Amino acid sequence: xxxxxxxxxxxxxxxxxxxxxxxxxxxxxxxxxxxxxxxxxxxxxxxxxxxxxxxxxxxxxxxxxxxxxxxxxxxxxxxxxxxxxxxxxxxxxxxxxxxxxxxxxxxxxxxxxxxxxxxxxxxxxxxxxxxxxxxxxxxxxxxxxxxxxxxxxxxxxxxxxxxxxxxxxxxxxxxxxxxxxxxxxxxxxxxxxxxxxxxxxxxxxxxxxxxxxxxxxxxxxxxxxxxxxxxxxxxxxxxxxxxxxxxxxxxxxxxxxxxxxxxxxxxxxxxxxx
Amino acid sequence: xxxxxxxxxxxxxxxxxxxxxxxxxxxxxxxxxxxxxxxxxxxxxxxxxxxxxxxxxxxxxxxxxxxxxxxxxxxxxxxxxxxxxxxxxxxxxxxxxxxxxxxxxxxxxxxxxxxxxxxxxxxxxxxxxxxxxxxxxxxxxxxxxxxxxxxxxxxxxxxxxxxxxxxxxxxxxxxxxxxxxxxxxxxxxxxxxxxxxxxxxxxxxxxxxxxxxxxxxxxxxxxxxxxxxxxxxxxxxxxxxxxxxxxxxxxxxxxxxxxxxxxxxxxxxxxxxx
Numbered sequence: 022x023x024x025x026x027x028x029x030x031x032x033x034x035x036x037x038x039x040x041x042x043x044x045x046x047x048x049x050x051x052x053x054x055x056x057x058x059x060x061x062x063x064x065x066x067x068x069x070x071x072x073x074x075x076x077x078x079x080x081x082x083x084x085x086x087x088x089x090x091x092x093x094x095x096x097x098x099x100x101x102x103x104x105x106x107x108x109x110x111x112x113x114x115x116x117x118x119x120x121x122x123x124x125x126x127x128x129x130x131x132x133x134x135x136x137x138x139x140x141x142x143x144x145x146x147x148x149x150x151x152x153x154x155x156x157x158x159x160x161x162x163x164x165x166x167x168x169x170x171x172x173x174x175x176x177x178x179x180x181x182x183x184x185x186x187x188x189x190x191x192x193x194x195x196x197x198x199x200x201x202x203x204x205x206x207x208x209x210x211x212x213x214x215x216x217x218x219x220x221x222x223x224x225x226x227x228x229x230x231x232x233x234x235x236x237x238x239x240x241x242x243x244x245x246x247x248x249x250x251x252x253x254x255x256x257x258x259x260x261x262x263x264x265x266x267x268x269x270x271x272x273x274x275x276x277x278x279x280x281x282x283x284x285x286x287x288x289x290x291x292x293x294x295x
Numbered sequence: 296x297x298x299x300x301x302x303x304x305x306x307x308x309x310x311x312x313x314x315x316x317x318x319x320x321x322x323x324x325x326x327x328x329x330x331x332x333x334x335x336x337x338x339x340x341x342x343x344x345x346x347x348x349x350x351x352x353x354x355x356x357x358x359x360x361x362x363x364x365x366x367x368x369x370x371x372x373x374x375x376x377x378x379x380x381x382x383x384x385x386x387x388x389x390x391x392x393x394x395x396x397x398x399x400x401x402x403x404x405x406x407x408x409x410x411x412x413x414x415x416x417x418x419x420x421x422x423x424x425x426x427x428x429x430x431x432x433x434x435x436x437x438x439x440x441x442x443x444x445x446x447x448x449x450x451x452x453x454x455x456x457x458x459x460x461x462x463x464x465x466x467x468x469x470x471x472x473x474x475x476x477x478x479x480x481x482x483x484x485x486x487x488x489x490x491x492x493x494x495x496x497x498x499x500x501x502x503x504x505x506x507x508x509x510x511x512x513x514x515x516x517x518x519x520x521x522x523x524x525x526x527x528x529x530x531x532x533x534x535x536x537x538x539x540x541x542x543x544x545x546x547x548x549x550x551x552x553x554x555x556x557x558x559x560x561x562x563x564x565x566x567x568x569x
Contacts, residue, residue, distance in 0.1 A: 032345055071301075127462065136441065164437065171411065177438070210399075
């Protein structure tokens with residue numbers, strides 16, 4: 022089928038958005054559109070300019086016979102600040118405060134549009150870190166992990182707290198939860214992860230960091246390299262923090278369920294931007 | 296900022312893809328691009344034609360002063376057949392067979408690109424059914440539920456099997472699992488669902504249908520209307536099926552772990568297409 026430029030621009034945009042972090046040879050597009058590579062290159066220049074101008078991301082193009090294009094999603098600083106400000110506001114709703122100083126998050130975690138934005142923020146930080154897997158622990162981290170993994174074009178691996186027969190053989194560890202000092206178990210299917218992989222850990226919440234520390238130990242069993250840790254919200258904790266190199270979008274500064282008072286600020290996200 | 300047509304086409308395509316099932320007034324775009332509504336209408340006609348031709352979905356446009364546009368993701372029958380054929384092949388790998396006649400699925404469930412396609416298939420069936428929530432049960436159904444919900448532009452609600460303090464007050468039910476005939480519990484946070492909502496249930500696997508039947512009972516407590524049930528894979532079961540109105544992408548016809556033999560066919564998906 023022959024395409025005009027306008028049709029090519031629409032389809033190319035859709036294709037690139039749906040194949041982030043994937044090198045696509047120009048030949049693929051010139052066959053798809055029955056168009057010369059020079060025309061495709063011009064299309065890509067227009068798309069690159071618009072993506073950058075609109076803060077969608079960037080295109081990396083390699084010219085020549087083996088030339089190709091790769092879409093890297095990126096969030097501009099200004100948009101990131103706005104997203105995180107919006108999240109702070111959503112979080113600082115007194116209605117979220119549960120007895121015992123806990124926070125109801127399921128409505129936020131349940132919104133695919135917000136999850137997608139959160140995913141873009143993390144993917145922007147880890148786009149060029151050579152991540153092979155995104156690892157999370159069941160269950161609230163799962164949607165965030167998928168949103169990040171989709172943009173990094175890598176699989177998701179889910180650590181569980183209970184064994185299921187459908188996992189096959191597993192590796193398990195016991196660890197000390199940071200805040201309650203209880204012994205807990207987590208496990209991972211043996212075939213879920215190749216050895217010596219570069220891994221990004223994603224979770225929704227981090228207090229002392231016991232869970233993430235446990236994941237670190239579990240991942241050591243797979244000779245994995247933890248390249249990054251991303252959490253939606255960190256909590257100012259009294260006890261010593263077990264994890265120090267992480268990226269947080271939000272920081273729960275203060276939560277008093279008796280006074281029904283809560284304070285959420287931005288996390289360390291912007292300290293981690295290049 | 297003033298845009299030329301080529302830049303508008305790229306940005307419009309990105310915007311629409313990221314806002315499925317959302318009515319956007321033409322005024323929004325004419326301000327965004329500092330362009331006349333008539334030019335925007337021409338842009339949208341080009342996008343609509345390309346989206347339909349390439350099987351991306353359709354645009355519904357309303358003209359006049361209050362005119363607007365809505366993107367409805369759709370999968371064409373031919374593409375759906377190819378996707379489901381590919382999934383069958385992936386599933387029919389003997390390496391997946393676990394002792395006891397179980398199937399290892401985590402590598403498939405772990406791939407965001409496949410999950411996205413699975414989401415498009417379900418969203419295509421339920422796009423015009425007025426769904427308010429996608430409901431799933433922890434944990435393997437979660438990524439599929441988000442992929443569908445994103446395209447339907449509605450929130451996800453996750454039913455749990457164990458109570459967590461961060462859920463707040465919950466409604467719980469006991470139910471009989473269809474295959475093992477054991478009493479199990481599931482629960483849902485009280486504030487997770489508005490009353491009288493239209494709900495789509497999504498899960499990864501259905502054998503006798505006990506879990507989905509349990510979800511039906513739990514959702515009755517919220518006066519919810521179950522408008523549809525979508526499962527990635529149904530299993531030919533000896534016992535009586537407890538659920539009969541559902542859409543399945545795949546059907547596990549046969550699985551013998553001793554003989555290391557497995558047969559997966561397409562489910563009833565195409566019987567449910569308009």
